[in-house]
Amino acid sequence: MSVKANYIRPLDIRHGRIDMNHGAGGKAAAQLIGELFFPALDNPWLAQGDDGALLPLPEGGGRLVMATDGHVVSPLFFPGGDLGCLAAHGTINDVAMLGAQPLYLAASFILEEGFPLADLKRLVDSLGAAAREAGVPVVTGDTKVVEKGKGDGVFISTTGVGVVPVGVHIAGCNARAGDVVLLSGSIGDHGVAVLSQRESLAFETTIESDTAALHTLVAALLASVADPAAVRVLRDPTRGGLATTLNEIAQQSSVGILLQEAAIPVRPEVDAACELLGLDPLYVANEGKLIAIVAPEAADAALAALRAHRLGQGAMRIGEVVADPHRFVQMETRFGGRRVVDWLNGEQLPRIC
Helix, strand or coil: CCHHHHCCCCCCCCCCCCHHHCCCCCCCHHHHHHCCCHHHHHHCHHHCCCCCCCCCCCCCCEEEEEEEEECCCCCCCCEEEEHHHHHHHHHHHHHHHHEEEEEEEEEEEEEEECCEEEEEEEEHHHHHHHHHHHHHCCEEEEEEEEECCCCCCEEEEEEEEECCCCCCCCCCCCCCCCCEECCCCCCCCHHHHHHHHCCCCCCCCCCCCCCCCCCCHHHHHCCCCCCCHEEEEEEEHHHHHHHHHHHHHHHHCEEEEEEEEHHHHCCCCHHHHHHHHHHCCCHCCCCCCEEEEEEEHHHHHHHHHHHHCCCCCCCCCEEECCCCCCCCCEEEECCCCCEEECCCCCCCCCCCC
């Protein structure tokens, strides 16, 4: 066979689209991976080119953590982010919420026939940039193609591996009566940003997603306390928002939680958008905020550490853990009353992360 017969024309990123050959495992699939995925995600482990990655064990002991997440956000691009960076941040944060240092990511792409290569490149480049910025490389992955009409453009699933240092034990079951509830910043930004793009809503001020990798914020928090056990619970309030996440913790720990409405930060533009749309910011998804439940003696140092970090400058003390056999989350309102903050009922905003 001549050299000319073996020649494959470079991908037409600008005008090309995914077709079924890109998922068939042949030359077209290899070309897609080699010309689009590898340049965006390149690192020594991925360059091994095997079906999995051979990785070194972390030094210093500790326990391994693994988390996995599927990302189906619509639309794919929104103010402040896109599906690509969200896929990296979401899984990095799930690993970090156990007090772990994220080490590696795996990424799986489900592509729909006809999806524009230009949009795919934007998403893969964004995922790669987010992973590099976080220092957590994508070391292995997979790509599949489904027929037109049987997908929705692209779905991304990511899996993360990290290591929890010796002496750190953070879990949803650790909250105790008297502990303090901290929040790293304003709520509702991500959900409102995605919804505004989806519904083509125009606000006077652009509302951007808060999507971010939070592992360095977690590291700063842990470094601020003399005893790592003083950090009881960490959680990023994504789907279901702050309210649902706190209800999950209350159930796991068999405690109640009492919030102060006046202390919960919500940007005025987000608050106004939620009022216009009939949404409660307490239930709107976030992608760059964390809840920290800490021992009372460590609360001041922990809050100061959060505020000293660029991702926690708006951190607030928003409530406390209380003894309650009913495991209710309640909130003292600005008007002096008290109400139950229940679980999210139904799905307020589908396809938000």
